[in-house]
Amino acid sequence: MTDSESWPTRLIETFRCCGIREFAYGLGSRNAPLLHALFGVRGFSGWSFVDERSAGFFALGRARASGRPVALVTTSGTAVAELLPALVEATYQALPLLAVTADRPKRFRGSGAPQAIEQAAIFGEYVEGVSDVAEGERWDLSAWSRRSPWQLNLCLEEPSFGEGRAAEALPEESGPPAGGLDEAAAVLSRFCNEYEEGLQVVVGDLKPWERSAVADFVHRLGAPVWAEGSSTLREVSGLRSQLLVGGEPELQGRRFLRLGGVPSGRFWRDLEGAPQLEVLSVSAMPFSGLARESTFLRAPLEDLLPKTGVRPHPRAVERLRRDAGRFRRLEKALATFPGSEPGLVARLSQVIPPEATVFLGNSLPIREWTLAATRRDKRWDLHASRGANGIDGQLATFFGVAAEVEEAWALVGDLTALYDLNAPLILESMKRRPRLRIVVVNNGGGRIFGRLPAMQALAKKDLAKLEGRRDFPFSKWASLWRWKHLRVEGSEPVPSDLPEGGWLLELIPEDAQTEAFWEAIR
Numbered sequence: 001m002t003d004s005e006s007w008p009t010r011l012i013e014t015f016r017c018c019g020i021r022e023f024a025y026g027l028g029s030r031n032a033p034l035l036h037a038l039f040g041v042r043g044f045s046g047w048s049f050v051d052e053r054s055a056g057f058f059a060l061g062r063a064r065a066s067g068r069p070v071a072l073v074t075t076s077g078t079a080v081a082e083l084l085p086a087l088v089e090a091t092y093q094a095l096p097l098l099a100v101t102a103d104r105p106k107r108f109r110g111s112g113a114p115q116a117i118e119q120a121a122i123f124g125e126y127v128e129g130v131s132d133v134a135e136g137e138r139w140d141l142s143a144w145s146r147r148s149p150w151q152l153n154l155c156l157e158e159p160s161f162g163e164g165r166a167a168e169a170l171p172e173e174s175g176p177p178a179g180g181l182d183e184a185a186a187v188l189s190r191f192c193n194e195y196e197e198g199l200q201v202v203v204g205d206l207k208p209w210e211r212s213a214v215a216d217f218v219h220r221l222g223a224p225v226w227a228e229g230s231s232t233l234r235e236v237s238g239l240r241s242q243l244l245v246g247g248e249p250e251l252q253g254r255r256f257l258r259l260g261g262v263p264s265g266r267f268w269r270d271l272e273g274a275p276q277l278e279v280l281s282v283s284a285m286p287f288s289g290l291a292r293e294s295t296f297l298r299a300p301l302e303d304l305l306p307k308t309g310v311r312p313h314p315r316a317v318e319r320l321r322r323d324a325g326r327f328r329r330l331e332k333a334l335a336t337f338p339g340s341e342p343g344l345v346a347r348l349s350q351v352i353p354p355e356a357t358v359f360l361g362n363s364l365p366i367r368e369w370t371l372a373a374t375r376r377d378k379r380w381d382l383h384a385s386r387g388a389n390g391i392d393g394q395l396a397t398f399f400g401v402a403a404e405v406e407e408a409w410a411l412v413g414d415l416t417a418l419y420d421l422n423a424p425l426i427l428e429s430m431k432r433r434p435r436l437r438i439v440v441v442n443n444g445g446g447r448i449f450g451r452l453p454a455m456q457a458l459a460k461k462d463l464a465k466l467e468g469r470r471d472f473p474f475s476k477w478a479s480l481w482r483w484k485h486l487r488v489e490g491s492e493p494v495p496s497d498l499p500e501g502g503w504l505l506e507l508i509p510e511d512a513q514t515e516a517f518w519e520a521i522r
């Protein structure tokens with residue numbers, strides 16, 4: 001096999017076998033023949049990017065929203081390196097991205113020739129495997145679990161363009177191998193059934209396809225549940241008598257069952273220092289989320305949980321009574337300090353319409369949403385990109401999640417928005433643009449740092465430096481993308497009905513109210 005022209009055809013076959021229907025790409029000459037062939041295939045959608053880093057995060061969003069593997073196609077050199085943050089994120093979220101990286105022929109390695117870098121091992125731990133393929137060789141992706149990223153590094157001679165192949169209907173792909181579920185179900189049911197008093201369920205970020213299996217399982221179990229905002233279990237009415245609504249769970253006297261992503265709550269970090277408390281994590285990701293001893297089952301929740309038999313637990317009356325007391329304090333603080341950061345987040349959640357897609361940025365938005373957002377079930381399609389908790393690429397991921405929906409809201413901090421200023425470029429390629437509402441909580445820097453116990457002792461001036469305090473004119477950024485812009489300061493009302501068009505909503509919390517709020521619920 002000598003012809004580089006047949007590679008695009010093989011790539012198309014690979015996409016089909018793996019169930020890939022979308023690819024995000026950066027422009028380049030070495031990957032141009034691959035792109036040229038892919039463009040001609042009916043049933044594939046390509047998303048064009050100037051910035052490969054953004055392409056990576058956008059693909060992450062598409063994989064999250066669709067549940068399918070998504071490909072990234074780049075040229076050689078630093079374009080490949082730009083994919084790393086999104087692959088890291090995909091690894092910690094167990095999302096399948098296929099990085100198709102065009103490379104110069106292997107004889108260029110180590111030569112320092114232009115755009116010849118060491119691509120084949122560049123992602124290290126953050127790919128499940130690498131197919132490093134020289135001209136004329138075949139590749140085999142059958143070992144790819146499609147639960148984390150894979151790299152297909154294609155070493156190409158000088159670019160040449162063959163004919164793309166028009167596709168017939170795409171065949172059904174085969175799913176990833178299951179395996180070991182019965183054993184995992186036995187371990188899980190023993191963990192739950194042998195311990196009734198004090199079992200605490202905590203649910204982290206869930207993917208759309210995991211939610212109903214988790215809700216059913218937790219309901220069967222009947223134990224108290226703390227649910228992260230992006231699990232969307234907070235608002236499930238059938239779980240009302242089990243949900244902790246007043247704040248994070250207490251640690252003492254508990255055995256913890258974690259389902260889904262690693263929780264963002266402080267209590268999870270505190271568990272690190274309490275090795276006597278037993279923890280069992282069940283997640284599609286290959287990480288326990290704790291550096292100390294715990295039990296970990298890696299399995300698709302939607303397959304494992306329906307198979308797991310559990311006995312219903314007795315109602316934890318005392319724990320729920322204490323929680324109700326904390327909830328009353330929380331409600332009072334939200335009513336007294338509507339201009340605080342959690343107050344603004346709570347009021348925003350009330351005006352976001354039912355059925356909307358909602359994306360929570362990392363840092364305070366996700367924590368404040370979990371604590372303060374409405375628990376009315378608005379059937380939101382809620383997402384947060386929480387793998388390695390980066391604040392990079394959040395808007396690009398959001399646009400990936402939002403690409404096929406009617407109305408999408410993002411809630412991000414000001415530094416997080418600043419990080420990803422070029423991300424909206426992709427909106428120009430969307431056939432049907434979602435009604436976008438980008439909400440920036442502009443507290444003038446990374447204010448999460450001021451909430452860390454270790455930072456609270458610092459002098460105000462030093463803390464401000466570490467928080468990166470600044471004032472950025474977001475109205476100018478909004479006008480660049482032709483979005484309308486509105487500033488809501490402190491206790492001013494959050495508008496419930498925004499006219500058509502894209503909107504940038506800037507929420508400006510009142511510092512004194514935010515401090516008073518946290519003090520009131522301490």
Ligand SMILES: Cc1ncc(C[n+]2csc(CCOP(=O)(O)OP(=O)(O)O)c2C)c(N)n1
Nearest residue numbers: 363364390391413414415416445446447448
């Ligand atoms: C890529 C990356 N760089 C740095 C960090 C460390 N970090 C965590 S939160 C944060 C500040 C975020 O500020 P902002 O978006 O304004 O949100 P706020 O903390 O005010 O809610 C930073 C820099 C990170 N998580 N990811």
